[in-house]
Amino acid sequence: ETGVTQSPTHLIKTRGQQVTLRCSSQSGHNTVSWYQQALGQGPQFIFQYYREEENGRGNFPPRFSGLQFPNYSSELNVNALELDDSALYLCASSWGQLNEQFFGPGTRLTVL
Amino acid sequence: DQQVKQNSPSLSVQEGRISILNCDYTNSMFDYFLWYKKYPAEGPTFLISISSIKDKNEDGRFTVFLNKSAKHLSLHIVPSQPGDSAVYFCAARGNQAGTALIFGKGTTLSVSS
Secondary structure, three states: OOOOEEEOOEEEEOOOOOEEEEEEOOOOOOEEEEEEEOOOOOOEEEEEEEOOEEEEEOOOOOOEEEEEOOOOOEEEEEOOOOHHHOEEEEEEEEOOOOOOOEEOOOEEEEEO | OOOEEOOOOEEEEEOOOOEEEEEEEOOOOOOEEEEEEEOOOOOOEEEEEEEOOOOEEEEOOEEEEEEOOOOEEEEEEOOOOHHHOEEEEEEEEOOOOOOOOEEOOOEEEEEEO
């Protein structure tokens, strides 16, 4: 059974640019959640996708957007990058919206 | 305002002794609580959970206690092992679909041999 994978591992962008992060959910999982973890903080919920629809969103601006594909993999897109967007971005998958979430290793984004 | 608080940034324990990690929450709508463990360069790994209808849940060396009236939960690790050294996150959520998992800031546990 393949776990949650994320790509890329690390990424460096400059302010104002756009970035796309990718996540492959664990086999059999239909729900993907994205989190942002700033240094010294716990993960903060960005949004959740269930069967290709966004069904929950945290306190993040619209420039954070996402997609979920028919195979339940997912993308997180961030437009107009700001310095404060520098963080570890975590993807988690689950079977169903309320079940245990399994996390990927994360993508470390640095905005210069 | 933090809805889930882990007030101890770090904890040091000797191998074989008990580790107690604490967590407080403010939102009375939370009804499910989880502990995750995180090693550097890895994502958080689920450790143990507890529903609000229970006050204790055990899994091997790990026990979680929930005190709803105090809005407090704790994770006990007995006996502690050097491999337990990691960052521990407390998390909570409500029972609505799409509801966020709210994390604390984490406690770094160091177990010395």
